[in-house]
Amino acid sequence: MTEPVSIALLYPELLGTYGDGGNAAVLAQRLRWRDIPAEVVDVHAGEAIPSGCQIYVMGGGEDAPQALAANELRSGSILVDAVEAGAAVLAVCAGLQVLGQRFTGEDGKTHEGLGLLDCETHRGDGPRRVGEVVVVPDPDLGLPDLTGYENHGGVTTLGPSARPLGQVVVGHGNAGGDGTEGIVNGRVVGTYLHGPVLARNPALADHLLASVLGPLQPLEDPEVDALRKERLHTARHPHMHMPQLSGWRRLFRGN
Amino acid sequence: MRGLQTPRHAGRAPTSSWAKMRTVDLPLRTRVAAMAGRAIADASRWVGAGEGSVIGGRVTLAIDQRALELMAAGHQSVVVSGTNGKTTTNRLLAAALASRGPVSTNSAGANLIPGLVSSLFRGRAGAAVSLEVDEGHLAEAVAAVHPTAVVLLNLSRDQLDRFGEVRRHAADWRLALAASPGTVVVANADDPLVTWAAGACQPGTNGDRCGVTWVGTGQRWRADASACPNCGSRIRWSDDRPERGGVHWACSSCPLARPRPDAWLEGADLVLADGRRFNIRLLLPGRVNVSNAAMAVAGAMALGVDPARAVRAMSRVRAVAGRYQVLNVSGSRVRLLLAKNPAGWAEALDLIRPPPTPVVIGINAGVADGRDPSWLWDVPFERLRGRVVVATGDRGRDLSVRLRYADVRHTYEHDYRKAVALASAGSGANQPEIDFVANYTSFQDARRALTSGSAR
Numbered sequence: 034m035t036e037p038v039s040i041a042l043l044y045p046e047l048l049g050t051y052g053d054g055g056n057a058a059v060l061a062q063r064l065r066w067r068d069i070p071a072e073v074v075d076v077h078a079g080e081a082i083p084s085g086c087q088i089y090v091m092g093g094g095e096d097a098p099q100a101l102a103a104n105e106l107r108s109g110s111i112l113v114d115a116v117e118a119g120a121a122v123l124a125v126c127a128g129l130q131v132l133g134q135r136f137t138g139e140d141g142k143t144h145e146g147l148g149l150l151d152c153e154t155h156r157g158d159g160p161r162r163v164g165e166v167v168v169v170p171d172p173d174l175g176l177p178d179l180t181g182y183e184n185h186g187g188v189t190t191l192g193p194s195a196r197p198l199g200q201v202v203v204g205h206g207n208a209g210g211d212g213t214e215g216i217v218n219g220r221v222v223g224t225y226l227h228g229p230v231l232a233r234n235p236a237l238a239d240h241l242l243a244s245v246l247g248p249l250q251p252l253e254d255p256e257v258d259a260l261r262k263e264r265l266h267t268a269r270h271p272h273m274h275m276p277q278l279s280g281w282r283r284l285f286r287g288n
Numbered sequence: 289m290r291g292l293q294t295p296r297h298a299g300r301a302p303t304s305s306w307a308k309m310r311t312v313d314l315p316l317r318t319r320v321a322a323m324a325g326r327a328i329a330d331a332s333r334w335v336g337a338g339e340g341s342v343i344g345g346r347v348t349l350a351i352d353q354r355a356l357e358l359m360a361a362g363h364q365s366v367v368v369s370g371t372n373g374k375t376t377t378n379r380l381l382a383a384a385l386a387s388r389g390p391v392s393t394n395s396a397g398a399n400l401i402p403g404l405v406s407s408l409f410r411g412r413a414g415a416a417v418s419l420e421v422d423e424g425h426l427a428e429a430v431a432a433v434h435p436t437a438v439v440l441l442n443l444s445r446d447q448l449d450r451f452g453e454v455r456r457h458a459a460d461w462r463l464a465l466a467a468s469p470g471t472v473v474v475a476n477a478d479d480p481l482v483t484w485a486a487g488a489c490q491p492g493t494n495g496d497r498c499g500v501t502w503v504g505t506g507q508r509w510r511a512d513a514s515a516c517p518n519c520g521s522r523i524r525w526s527d528d529r530p531e532r533g534g535v536h537w538a539c540s541s542c543p544l545a546r547p548r549p550d551a552w553l554e555g556a557d558l559v560l561a562d563g564r565r566f567n568i569r570l571l572l573p574g575r576v577n578v579s580n581a582a583m584a585v586a587g588a589m590a591l592g593v594d595p596a597r598a599v600r601a602m603s604r605v606r607a608v609a610g611r612y613q614v615l616n617v618s619g620s621r622v623r624l625l626l627a628k629n630p631a632g633w634a635e636a637l638d639l640i641r642p643p644p645t646p647v648v649i650g651i652n653a654g655v656a657d658g659r660d661p662s663w664l665w666d667v668p669f670e671r672l673r674g675r676v677v678v679a680t681g682d683r684g685r686d687l688s689v690r691l692r693y694a695d696v697r698h699t700y701e702h703d704y705r706k707a708v709a710l711a712s713a714g715s716g717a718n719q720p721e722i723d724f725v726a727n728y729t730s731f732q733d734a735r736r737a738l739t740s741g742s743a744r
Contacts, residue, residue, distance in 0.1 A: 046514035051448055055665030055693075062693050078514070078522055095455060097520040163449050164659070182660045184449055227448075227662045232689055256692045256700075260685040 037070035041086040047102045053092025053125045055229035082111040087245045088121045091128030096138045099127040121220035129223030130154040151192030161186045165268035166204030168214045180264040181226025203268045220244045318358045321351035326409040345402025356432040359408040365417035369426045370441025372632045377580040378420035379608045384588035384598035390415040427464035437472040437590035443481040444512045444631035447658030461485035472590045473500045477549045478507040478534040484517040504533025504552030505579040509631035518544045566599045576635035620712040625725045630666035640723045646676035646711035650726030651683045669694040676714035680707040681730040704737040
């Protein structure tokens with residue numbers, strides 16, 4: 034292959050609050066480690082989205098920047114056309130919400146989404162959903178359990194044609210009461226998991242890459258294996274991982 | 289310089305020569321509260337439970353809710369807040385004020401309300417007060433302390449699990465300053481969030497007592513101010529348009545723009561609008577501390593300290609609450625650096641000494657750090673390629689994955705002392721110098737582990 038595989042990171046300054054730009058870095062590195070040339074193209078607000086990329090990546094962000102990003106995306110049809118032409122998309126948190134039919138922000142305003150995913154998001158009641166998540170993925174995806182960290186106020190309900198990414202074992206995920214997490218439509222994957230999600234779940238990264246490039250040779254991931262073991266165990270047994278300070282010492286150190 | 293009015297709270301003369309404590313002119317309840325808190329703090333220190341400033345302050349507040357307000361009344365005071373640099377700037381500011389007279393300060397970094405209270409336990413009559421305050425508690429602190437001046441450093445992402453805090457802090461600051469007429473604000477003109485927050489205090493007409501001293505610090509971190517805090521549109525940075533210590537920035541649709549600084553940095557020189565120029569020479573390393581010092585000088589001037597005198601006093605500050613401290617660990621000279629978030633790391637990567645100095649990095653995700661360490665992916669760790677690097681801390685595994693993707697060869701070791709030993713062995717030198725960079729609670733853990741001599 035002569036042309037590098039192109040991975041577009043959409044609006045890192047708007048949708049980059051939670052380190053999700055790391056997903057693009059993970060995708061590119063996993064190709065380079067397989068001797069496949071790859072490049073990450075940062076697309077900033079106000080710039081045209083390049084049409085020829087193989088994978089588009091969007092992350093999470095605060096309310097005002099999210100609405101700004103949705104406006105930018107709706108001003109053209111490049112992303113929708115690219116998906117039609119065979120590109121893959123990973124959309125995290127605010128990104129997931131923007132790709133749905135519509136979403137309501139913290140300010141109560143409803144915004145039109147891109148409609149790439151059959152879901153809609155409204156403001157949830159009660160506190161934000163924050164913390165470690167464990168997801169058992171849809172068996173058809175052939176992935177091991179997913180680990181991540183969620184942080185959102187939105188509640189996403191899936192439409193009749195939608196398939197979830199998986200079922201939540203720990204945490205909230207879509208938080209719509211059906212125990213689902215994320216949403217998958219062909220090569221478009223939406224999830225609430227940060228971490229970044231592809232850093233903690235290399236199998237999902239390879240799944241996205243294979244969806245546009247075909248089968249890939251396996252990689253050794255000893256650092257990630259150790260992290261996954263720790264995170265999955267911590268999420269499932271939180272009581273074993275409380276801070277080491279005793280209660281009375283914490284009283285004195287409660288800065 | 290605008291904003292350098294006569295301080296609002298001239299130190300009240302002591303009404304009695306009884307003792308050196310300044311509690312004499314306080315209500316009985318407050319005096320009892322302060323004495324009880326101080327006794328508890330001393331007891332806490334005595335049994336080795338910690339500094340005692342938090343528990344002492346809590347006891348005082350339990351007895352007298354208004355203790356902070358009453359104890360701070362009648363003192364010239366300055367409050368320092370922001371995401372990064374609070375402790376260092378407050379230390380420099382306290383040093384400048386100390387060149388003139390006694391100072392009460394929370395130099396150990398206990399920056400919530402109880403910590404502020406206990407820092408006033410030993411305040412003498414007429415002592416100036418210099419306090420660092422957590423960015424989420426500035427409004428509360430300003431309402432109680434009625435400070436002569438407020439120094440606003442920066443706002444950036446920190447503790448990702450606490451959503452939307454950056455913008456909310458800016459909004460809270462804005463309300464707090466609007467409700468505190470007469471307080472002089474010293475603000476970083478290179479941070480749009482700070483500029484917007486401080487703008488609430490700008491006087492409508494000349495001669496208004498409220499004012500802002502804008503300082504051009506040349507701050508580098510921009511990623512948290514891409515959307516205008518005022519209207520949500522994009523902020524444009526004009527890198528081709530340098531002006532007074534930074535570059536021009538402006539909102540693409542509303543009038544928010546970089547204010548014209550009253551003081552700014554040209555290299556290590558602090559330049560004032562009247563043409564005076566002061567060379568800042570510090571024992572503390574790095575460009576970021578020159579910026580902190582510039583803010584501290586402006587803060588000290590707001591309390592009437594001569595800038596030349598302030599700069600001189602700051603030049604003697606060596607370590608700040610353990611930061612930049614050098615520890616001898618089994619023959620290795622380990623320098624401790626704190627970096628809590630991407631903005632802090634952007635500066636820390638410049639502070640780290642060049643290769644072959646090995647680097648140990650400690651990452652925790654406790655409540656005080658933020659429970660989500662995803663921010664590690666916003667740090668350009670690629671710059672550490674080719675060096676000896678050791679990952680440690682409770683979340684050293686997350687760091688290890690980040691380093692792997694950055695193509696930084698490294699080892700992982702959970703134990704702090706063993707991590708230093710690995711770095712030392714990896715350097716191949718006999719008595720190597722090592723830079724140890726850690727985030728907030730990892731820094732505290734490392735300092736304890738490396739000074740006590742015991743493994744954690």
